[in-house]
Amino acid sequence: MACQTLKGAALLQNGVLSKGTAYTEQERAELGLRGLLPPVPSNIRLQAEAMIEQLRSFDTPYQKALFLDGLRAANETLFFRLVMDYVEEILPLVYTPTVGEVCQKYSHLYRFPRGLFLSIEDKGHLDELIANAPQQEVDMIVVTDGQRILGLGDLGVNGMGIPVGKLGLYTACAGVDPRRTLPVTLDVGTDTERYLSDPLYLGHKHKRVSGKEYDDFIEEFFQAVHKRWPSCVVQFEDFGNNHAFDLLERYRSRYCCYNDDIQGTASIVVAGFFSAMKAKNSRLSDEKILFLGAGEAATGVANLIAAAMTETGISREDALSRLYLFDSKGLVTSGRETLARHKAPFAKDLEPCTDFEECIRRIRPTAIVGLSAQSGAFTESVVKAMAEINERPIIFALSNPTSKAECTAEQAYTWSDGRALFSCGSPFSPVTYKGKTFVPRQGNNSYVFPGIGLGAILGRCKELGEDVFLSAAHTCADMVTPEDLAQGSLYPSLTRVRDISLAVAVNIIKLALRNGTAQIEQPADIVQYVKDRMYVPDYE
CATH class of the missing domain: 3.40.50.720 (NAD(P)-binding Rossmann-like Domain)
Incomplete structure (x- = not known):
């Protein structure tokens, strides 16, 4: 959907497309926005300054996380600019550790629809549900069944905060286009009694399904995803031990997928x-x-x-x-x-x-x-x-x-x-x-998974072998300076995460080209090839 297809209040209320107060006088006239905004145009730099001021006014990480969630719903571009500009401050708010508390309370705070919820009750109809996803193209899916969220255990559909947060980091840390990502939660039930007895819990209230019915459901999911988006990379997230290893072994050679926890x-x-x-x-x-x-x-x-x-x-x-x-x-x-x-x-x-x-x-x-x-x-x-x-x-x-x-x-x-x-x-x-x-x-x-995902997407990798994850480890460690080590830091500063992700992606594409798992022609300049395709949160 292009900006020009929406005008007026509908445009301002579309969080993916809206620039908020940053529309110029000419844009306001052309798009029916005059009178709908404060009269003096702003820009994304000033908007980010205002938002970080507001963010810092909240007392707890949880309150800050909710503020950021609302900002993303209102203006996704500004949200990602804020995360990029203040990555060390904001990353713990949009992912670990704060995302754990958000997930535990997810059913009680649900406000903004993001991603797909596919239930075991929908088995046999996943093609139809995946067709409802608004994205015409999807490069990256993060999927969970909510069984082992962080160290918190079985959160059921409340685990959706993890795929949403993870994909946010793919974008902020590596420039994966957020308009081409999709968080997915598979609702196969939950064994957590407090959710089964919670009237506000938003998932199906039955014990977890396993065995053949579960396996067939996962198979249908993969087939439906790759029918619509054949080159999509799938990342498993927070599956329980009883499924994680088997699923990775079953699908790692059939599709471009990996398990970030493993x-x-x-x-x-x-x-x-x-x-x-x-x-x-x-x-x-x-x-x-x-x-x-x-x-x-x-x-x-x-x-x-x-x-x-x-x-x-x-x-x-x-x-x-x-x-x-x-x-x-x-x-x-x-x-x-x-x-x-x-x-x-x-x-x-x-x-x-x-x-x-x-x-x-x-x-x-x-x-x-x-x-x-x-x-x-x-x-x-x-x-x-x-x-x-x-x-x-x-x-x-x-x-x-x-x-x-x-x-x-x-x-x-x-x-x-x-x-x-x-x-x-x-x-x-x-x-x-x-x-x-x-x-x-x-x-x-x-430090590594955003660049791994970016490399897999841009290299159109058939699969991701052990050598990919060793390459990413070497790349990250190579960016640790003597000054880092002198102060006890075994990792680079997170302020360098975009550079780290670029290097990880470049090295993975080089590796895939060498071993025949890439499905692209050799770019004349791999570094420039990757840079040119990294999403930057600026208004078009």
Whole structure:
């Protein structure tokens, strides 16, 4: 729909097309806007100044998130300009950690229709529902079934905040055109009793469907999507462990799709390890890593670390021998009667151990990685045990939102006497310890997944293999400066995220062209090819 097809109040009320107060005198005359706006035209820079002033007047992150939601509904271009101009301030409001609270209350605050809700009750008719999507072209879909939202569990349709927020970051961080993105929530029920008994809950009130009916529903979804948009990239988001691995395995070679919780998380954590190796002047294959948590994120990370270790010349078997998982039953060992398939490669022929600190003292890891959603699991004695064993202990407390973090930045630095190489899954403020200020940076997937998506779209990739996520990890780590490392930052500043995403996308397209998974001709200048196609939030 072009701007000229709408005029007057209808144009002002269309959040995708509206410029708000920024229409010129001539535009106001041509589009029937005279008298409908304050008399003096503004511009997007001044509008952004006004909006950031208003945003900062609110007391809580939740209030700020609701304000931003309303701004996006009123003027999407201005919303994305604000996010881009103040990315470090706003990203935690539109995604983790604040999006967790928004999702929990989603049915009680629903105001603006965004995306598609496809219910198991619509099975057999998904073609019809997908035809209702207003976008003529869609390059990127983020889809969830709401079963494992962040560390909060089964939120059902309330999980829609995650695909909406994620796609917002594709746009703000990498320039994916928001008019060609689509958030999707699959309503297959919920097992959360408080939603089943909540009269305001907006999803179907029945227990989760699984088995063949669920699988057939997902298959119908993929077929319907790719019937309408054959080149669309699909990102799985926050599916439960009981489905995430199987769905990725089933579809990764058939369609261009990936699971950010498994593969995107792996990429950014590996990037953090690459930076830690620079700080330690060590090799990744020399590390011994113990994971607290053994779900999709942890095993995804462990698999990619194993692949990264083999780049240094060791075998995959040797790499796996250096990676340990600790789940709700303790150390994952080969002697267990039942062992989930995704955990099996990491099972060790060791005596069982159900105490995490005891495991540290037995195994003597150089790094611990928290992906457990267990608040405070990295206790003072755990961190001090790591500091006793290692000169530079690697402490990655990656669970989010903040309420689920295994430890805080201040705790990691204080308990390790300032020696920890720390990364976090939620944002923490700088910490001053013994006269030195540490700047912990969040190991946020937004450093890599926006560029991965952009590269997949612009390269028209057939599939996204393990090499794509290793490439993104290397690219991100390569942008960490000596100054970053000196202040304890294992990631670049988020103010550089557009440059990082550009570099990630360029390297992925180069990789896809080399291995034959790209479906485009070699551009004369790949960097310019990508730059020219990155959405910039300015008024047309």
